Amino acid sequence: MAATASKPSDSPCTLVLCGKSAAENEIAKSLRDNAALKLAENDGVSVLLQSELDKPVEEGSFRVDSFVKSLSTNRFGRFLLWSPLLPSTHDVVSLNFGQLPVGSVCVADIQYKGRGRSKNLWESPKGSLLFSFTLQMEDGNVVPLVQYVVSLAVSEAIKEICDKNGLPFVDVRIKWPNDLYLNNLKVGGVLCTSTYRSKKFDVSVGIGLNVDNEKPTTCLNAFLKELSDVDYKFAREDILAIFFSKFEKFFDIFIDQGFQALEELYYKTWLHSGQRVIVQENNEDKVVENVVTIQGLTSSGYLLAVGDDCRMCELHPDGNRRKKKDSSLQEANYHWGVSL
Ligand code: BTN
Numbered sequence: 001m002a003a004t005a006s007k008p009s010d011s012p013c014t015l016v017l018c019g020k021s022a023a024e025n026e027i028a029k030s031l032r033d034n035a036a037l038k039l040a041e042n043d044g045v046s047v048l049l050q051s052e053l054d055k056p057v058e059e060g061s062f063r064v065d066s067f068v069k070s071l072s073t074n075r076f077g078r079f080l081l082w083s084p085l086l087p088s089t090h091d092v093v094s095l096n097f098g099q100l101p102v103g104s105v106c107v108a109d110i111q112y113k114g115r116g117r118s119k120n121l122w123e124s125p126k127g128s129l130l131f132s133f134t135l136q137m138e139d140g141n142v143v144p145l146v147q148y149v150v151s152l153a154v155s156e157a158i159k160e161i162c163d164k165n166g167l168p169f170v171d172v173r174i175k176w177p178n179d180l181y182l183n184n185l186k187v188g189g190v191l192c193t194s195t196y197r198s199k200k201f202d203v204s205v206g207i208g209l210n211v212d213n214e215k216p217t218t219c220l221n222a223f224l225k226e227l228s229d230v231d232y233k234f235a236r237e238d239i240l241a242i243f244f245s246k247f248e249k250f251f252d253i254f255i256d257q258g259f260q261a262l263e264e265l266y267y268k269t270w271l272h273s274g275q276r277v278i279v280q281e282n283n284e285d286k287v288v289e290n291v292v293t294i295q296g297l298t299s300s301g302y303l304l305a306v307g308d309d310c311r312m313c314e315l316h317p318d319g320n321r322r323k324k325k326d327s328s329l330q331e332a333n334y335h336w337g338v339s340l
Pocket of ligand 1: 111113115120122124130188189191206
């Protein structure tokens with residue numbers, strides 16, 4: 001997804017801080033009083049506390065109170081930074097990682113330098129749910145798998161909202177490695193970046209989900225409207241609160257029992273079981289094309305596939321989408337990684 005909004009004025013971006021409990025609100029106060037937060041750009045940031053806002057926020061802004069009230073987690077999402085306009089929520093959490101409690105989330109209504117995977121820009125118009133949060137992990141071997149746990153939690157959160165509200169099933173599926181698809185169109189994406197510090201991996205997780213913005217592809221609310229005439233709209237605050245409940249539960253399972261404990265649900269949610277794709281293999285000086293069938297994930301989180309010649313291999317993602325050459329085969333944006 002390309003294209004981006006530009007910063008409309010030279011005035012500094014605003015960050016509004018809010019905690020779920022008194023302890024988290026004390027942290028908010030201390031960060032504000034010590035001017036401890038910064039933005040990627042050197043143009044300053046104005047930090048306010050939600051409890052001290054003296055005028056109502058603009059119509060359509062993220063409803064901080066509603067999110068905090070709905071949130072029922074012990075760790076994730078309890079410290080919130082909200083802004084009407086930011087370069088990128090991902091930059092905010094990555095840059096301020098050490099100052100923020102683990103599990104803090106930054107939400108923006110609009111981003112003008114939204115980051116996608118492979119250095120792509122992430123189009124971030126009003127109506128989309130744009131957030132990044134912090135987590136820490138000790139085992140570097142499983143850090144690459146956490147993005148799958150995140151995607152699963154998004155899909156399950158949407159399902160739970162549909163169930164709770166008697167809505168038709170909005171089937172958000174995972175396109176490996178980090179895309180969220182609805183009805184063959186990309187509606188969201190996950191970006192995870194990490195740094196190693198003090199014997200831990202500081203992981204910044206960013207998610208963009210088209211909730212009420214029909215551009216640039218489609219969005220959950222447009223899909224729901226087409227599916228039925230129910231008078232319901234997904235709200236970003238509900239999705240975020242339920243996402244964190246799901247994620248907290250899945251993350252504990254993932255850390256305690258490994259990704260295998262979530263695999264069955266993951267394979268039900270992704271788009272790839274039994275999928276046949278053409279992949280390119282570099283063989284000495286030549287590029288050879290192979291047809292392979294996807295079997296699942298390898299232990300390191302790549303795609304496990306078997307060729308028509310029964311050779312097993314690991315597929316790696318390509319940065320950008322390639323055109324499919326044969327309509328009976330799926331879009332092949334992977335390449336042959338390792339023969340197994
Ligand atoms: C992808 O390339 O599919 C991943 C896109 C991730 C976009 C989100 S939007 C919120 C957060 N802030 C960013 O700058 N990027 C992530």
